[in-house]
Amino acid sequence: xxxxxxxxxxxxxxxxxxxxxxxxxxxxxxxxxxxxxxxxxxxxxxxxxxxxxxxxxxxxx
Amino acid sequence: xxxxxxxxxxxxxxxxxxxxxxxxxxxxxxxxxxxxxxxxxxxxxxxxxxxxxxxxxxxxxxxxxxxxxxxxxxxxxxxxxxxxxxxxxxxxxxxxxxxxxxxxxxxxxxxxxxxxxxxxxxxxxxxxxxxxxxxxxxxxxxxxxxxxxxxxxxxxxxxxxxxxxxxxxxxxxxxxxxxxxxxxxxxxxxxxxxxxxxxxxxxxxxxxxxxxxxxxxxxxxxxxxxxxxxxxxxxxxxxxxxxxxxxxxxxxxxxxxxxxxxxxxxxxxxxxxxxxxxxxxxxxxxxxxxxxxxxxxxxxxxxxxxxxxxxxxxxxxxxxxxxxxxxxxxxxxxxxxxxxxxxxxxxxxxxxxxxxxxxxxxxxxxxxxxxxxxxxxxxxxxxxxxxxxxxxxxxxxxxxxxxxxxxxxxxxxxxxxxxxxxxxxxxxxxxxxxxxxxxxxxxxxxxxxxxxxxxxxxxxxxxxxxxxxxxxxxxxxxxxxxxxxxxxxxxxxxxxxxxxxxxxxxxxxxxxxxxxxxxxxxxxxxxxxxxxxxxxxxxxxxxxxxxxxxxxxxxxxxxxxxxxxxxxxxxxxxxxxxxxxxxxxxxxxxxxxxxxxxxxxxxxxxxxxxxxxxxxxxxxxxxxxxxxxxxxxxxxxxxxxxxxxxxxxxxxxxxxxxxxxxxxxxxxxxxxxxxxxxxxxxxxxxxxxxxxxxxxxxxxxxxxxxxxxxxxxxxxxxxxxxxxxxxxxxxxxxxxxxxxxxxxxxxxxxxxxxxxxxxxxxxxxxxxxxxxxxxxxxxxxxxxxxxxxxxxxxxxxxxxxxxxxxxxxxxxxxxxxxxxxx
Numbered sequence: 001x002x003x004x005x006x007x008x009x010x011x012x013x014x015x016x017x018x019x020x021x022x023x024x025x026x027x028x029x030x031x032x033x034x035x036x037x038x039x040x041x042x043x044x045x046x047x048x049x050x051x052x053x054x055x056x057x058x059x060x061x
Numbered sequence: 062x063x064x065x066x067x068x069x070x071x072x073x074x075x076x077x078x079x080x081x082x083x084x085x086x087x088x089x090x091x092x093x094x095x096x097x098x099x100x101x102x103x104x105x106x107x108x109x110x111x112x113x114x115x116x117x118x119x120x121x122x123x124x125x126x127x128x129x130x131x132x133x134x135x136x137x138x139x140x141x142x143x144x145x146x147x148x149x150x151x152x153x154x155x156x157x158x159x160x161x162x163x164x165x166x167x168x169x170x171x172x173x174x175x176x177x178x179x180x181x182x183x184x185x186x187x188x189x190x191x192x193x194x195x196x197x198x199x200x201x202x203x204x205x206x207x208x209x210x211x212x213x214x215x216x217x218x219x220x221x222x223x224x225x226x227x228x229x230x231x232x233x234x235x236x237x238x239x240x241x242x243x244x245x246x247x248x249x250x251x252x253x254x255x256x257x258x259x260x261x262x263x264x265x266x267x268x269x270x271x272x273x274x275x276x277x278x279x280x281x282x283x284x285x286x287x288x289x290x291x292x293x294x295x296x297x298x299x300x301x302x303x304x305x306x307x308x309x310x311x312x313x314x315x316x317x318x319x320x321x322x323x324x325x326x327x328x329x330x331x332x333x334x335x336x337x338x339x340x341x342x343x344x345x346x347x348x349x350x351x352x353x354x355x356x357x358x359x360x361x362x363x364x365x366x367x368x369x370x371x372x373x374x375x376x377x378x379x380x381x382x383x384x385x386x387x388x389x390x391x392x393x394x395x396x397x398x399x400x401x402x403x404x405x406x407x408x409x410x411x412x413x414x415x416x417x418x419x420x421x422x423x424x425x426x427x428x429x430x431x432x433x434x435x436x437x438x439x440x441x442x443x444x445x446x447x448x449x450x451x452x453x454x455x456x457x458x459x460x461x462x463x464x465x466x467x468x469x470x471x472x473x474x475x476x477x478x479x480x481x482x483x484x485x486x487x488x489x490x491x492x493x494x495x496x497x498x499x500x501x502x503x504x505x506x507x508x509x510x511x512x513x514x515x516x517x518x519x520x521x522x523x524x525x526x527x528x529x530x531x532x533x534x535x536x537x538x539x540x541x542x543x544x545x546x547x548x549x550x551x552x553x554x555x556x557x558x559x560x561x562x563x564x565x566x567x568x569x570x571x572x573x574x575x576x577x578x579x580x581x582x583x584x585x586x587x588x589x590x591x592x593x594x595x596x597x598x599x600x601x602x603x604x605x606x607x608x609x610x611x612x613x614x615x616x617x618x619x620x621x622x623x624x625x626x627x628x629x630x631x632x633x634x635x636x637x638x639x640x641x642x643x644x645x646x647x648x649x650x651x652x653x654x655x656x657x658x659x660x661x662x663x664x665x666x667x668x669x670x671x672x673x674x675x676x677x678x679x680x681x682x683x684x685x686x687x688x689x690x691x692x693x694x695x696x697x698x699x700x701x702x703x704x705x706x707x708x709x710x711x712x713x714x715x716x717x718x719x720x721x722x723x724x725x726x727x728x729x730x731x732x733x734x735x736x737x738x739x740x741x742x743x744x745x746x747x748x749x750x751x752x753x754x755x756x757x758x759x760x761x762x763x764x765x766x767x768x769x770x771x772x773x774x775x776x777x778x779x780x781x782x783x784x785x786x787x788x789x790x791x792x793x794x795x796x797x798x799x800x801x802x803x804x805x806x807x808x809x810x811x812x813x814x815x816x817x818x819x820x821x822x823x824x825x826x827x828x829x830x831x832x833x834x835x836x837x838x839x840x841x842x843x844x845x846x847x848x849x850x851x852x853x854x855x856x857x858x859x860x861x862x863x864x865x866x867x868x869x870x871x872x873x874x875x876x877x878x879x880x881x882x883x
Binding site: 005008011015018019022023026027029031032033034039040042 | 178181182185198199200201202203244247248251252255256259263283286287290294
């Protein structure tokens with residue numbers, strides 16, 4: 001059972017990783033708008049791409 | 062209306078049920094007068110026709126396919142027809158637009174009336190309709206459209222007008238620059254929420270081990286490991302993620318106002334200290350699992366409430382939005398544009414026809430009609446001549462004027478009015494919410510019971526006295542109580558928004574739930590806010606002549622003629638006078654105007670016209686005479702028609718226990734006529750009230766301890782709305798009015814106001830149920846703790862159980878759904 005002394009910190013380290021990922025996602029705005037992207041996904045019309053900025057341009061802004 | 066059609070049927074199914082022609086844009090039946098037999102497509106109104114044309118020109122016909130998929134109704138567009146010139150001011154660009162790469166500017170609009178995915182689709186294809194726009198992104202959560210556009214290709218006002226013509230009226234001043242700040246705040250809260258959640262999950266796993274260890278036995282070293290690890294995880298969760306509660310609790314102590322955060326921080330602190338001491342001691346209970354869960358759940362409530370709340374804006378940015386930023390100063394022979402707030406008193410300013418007046422002053426040359434509806438709420442334009450006073454914010458309708466400046470900028474009547482809106486808003490005492498009031502008593506009761514427990518157990522069993530007291534404080538930590546309000550309110554705010562009612566904060570739901578006096582503005586609130594042709598005495602065919610004569614004028618009477626139908630005749634020449642118009646239509650000399658104008662032009666008004674003229678005036682209508690070739694041939698009556706749903710909505714408010722009143726800036730006779738038409742028992746109906754008087758009336762009422770709600774739509778109501786317990790702005794209201802309001806409706810009609818009051822009351826019932834339930838759970842907890850039967854396992858079970866009950870009660874409730882009409 002003394003393996004617990006090793007496993008518990010490892011588990012906590014893993015959780016810390018998940019928390020860090022969550023923090024990154026939040027800070028970079030992944031959760032800013034949870035409604036529109038779901039709708040937008042259905043809209044992308046293949047025939048005529050939107051004349052907006054390309055994704056690359058958007059990222060660098 | 063389409064509401065009569067079976068709801069729930071997809072659009073195409075409904076189409077088969079109805080034989081009459083349907084509007085190609087909005088699917089509503091086309092009125093007989095609008096049907097064009099030769100045309101392939103029929104439209105119910107000009108708004109639909111123009112939107113259809115815009116979409117087709119831009120190759121966006123897919124919109125209709127998108128809409129079919131969502132099976133939602135499209136409403137016929139209701140453009141505000143504003144010019145949005147204020148968006149082109151340099152000060153707007155400076156404060157509200159952020160520069161991007163390649164000279165592109167980005168700004169955000171708050172857009173109302175977006176209800177389905179087809180709307181989002183259309184809005185995001187704005188670059189096709191307005192080529193200057195580089196990108197448009199819509200955010201449904203915040204109702205905000207982020208627009209990036211190239212300022213070298215088009216002005217922002219042009220982009221705004223395109224949006225408006227599609228039926229999505231953009232509002233720049235609602236959230237404006239605060240949207241970035243709001244996002245930042247949302248992210249910070251979400252991060253805390255996530256960390257509290259992660260901590261709660263991990264601590265709970267370890268607590269599970271510890272609890273099972275209680276029953277089956279556990280070696281001391283492992284139990285110590287779990288306890289120390291729990292302490293380590295709980296520390297950041299309680300003190301970093303939950304720091305807002307401690308800050309709120311401290312603030313409540315400092316200002317001596319009851320607040321929910323006080324009992325919460327008391328419980329958190331007691332539980333944490335007790336747990337920490339017991340961890341170090343190596344014996345006794347720890348409560349970290351409950352504490353982390355508590356923090357997490359309370360943050361969930363806060364987060365939900367925050368995301369559904371609309372921020373209010375300050376009024377101080379609004380003056381420039383309402384009066385033009387520059388004035389045209391006459392200096393000898395030359396004219397030059399000068400910033401409106403730096404125009405010198407005593408200088409002469411030129412105001413051309415169709416332009417908004419920028420200063421307060423006296424007319425020195427010219428005569429015209431001035432539309433003062435923005436400032437005073439009067440529905441009919443005021444005739445002005447040399448020596449009369451004009452105010453900033455009014456619009457010059459007919460001829461060019463010269464005005465000697467008496468005051469400019471903040472010193473104008475408009476400026477002072479908006480200043481008072483701002484002052485009133487700032488001085489307004491915050492609403493003490495029901496849950497906070499309950500929490501105030503609650504914290505006293507908990508402290509008393511805790512002291513009692515400590516004392517009694519000290520006598521009985523000193524070793525366990527502190528343990529029992531800490532257990533009591535943890536179990537009474539009002540998790541469910543703290544969640545009851547935010548959950549019910551956020552669910553209600555969401556339901557309200559879906560039904561076209563936007564509350565700027567949950568506290569206004571609580572305010573609106575208690576009955577009081579609802580004061581209505583008349584023009585634009587009880588009525589449509591624009592003149593309509595309501596009676597016609599004379600040959601029908603003459604309508605065509607009058608319409609042709611008035612076809613291009615901006616005068617309210619001319620607009621009403623234009624709305625009443627299209628003319629098949631053409632007009633060769635046209636001269637506008639104050640009070641009337643002279644035009645050559647189909648070779649005939651046509652005069653359309655007031656009695657004074659006709660008398661002036663023809664010498665007299667024939668005797669047969671006198672009776673109908675008097676009848677019109679008595680009915681509160683504005684009479685207009687039509688003369689063809691020097692002979693009076695018809696009399697038209699104009700009135701601001703009462704909103705179709707006004708009477709029913711007012712009756713419903715009276716049923717809910719509200720008193721209704723009218724407070725209008727318009728003439729008393731017009732007010733009386735509207736009251737007669739509505740047939741609703743008003744407690745009082747008062748006309749001729751200036752904006753300042755409205756403010757005074759409302760403030761005085763509140764000082765007398767009455768609960769007053771103000772419903773309005775104009776700048777003239779803004780100060781009164783800010784002074785009221787709750788200010789409600791109806792759809793189509795002026796920007797200043799929306800800023801002063803606590804609640805505003807995004808669909809036309811007064812129906813939404815009645816629904817807001819009803820929904821508020823239902824929401825309060827839900828909140829009360831939640832509070833009662835959570836107090837009942839606490840009572841059980843207190844009983845167990847005082848008698849010493851409470852162990853942390855019980856606490857860990859009771860707390861989430863009570864929260865789940867409250868959550869269920871809050872989410873299940875129907876609050877702002879439209880009332881079923883029996």
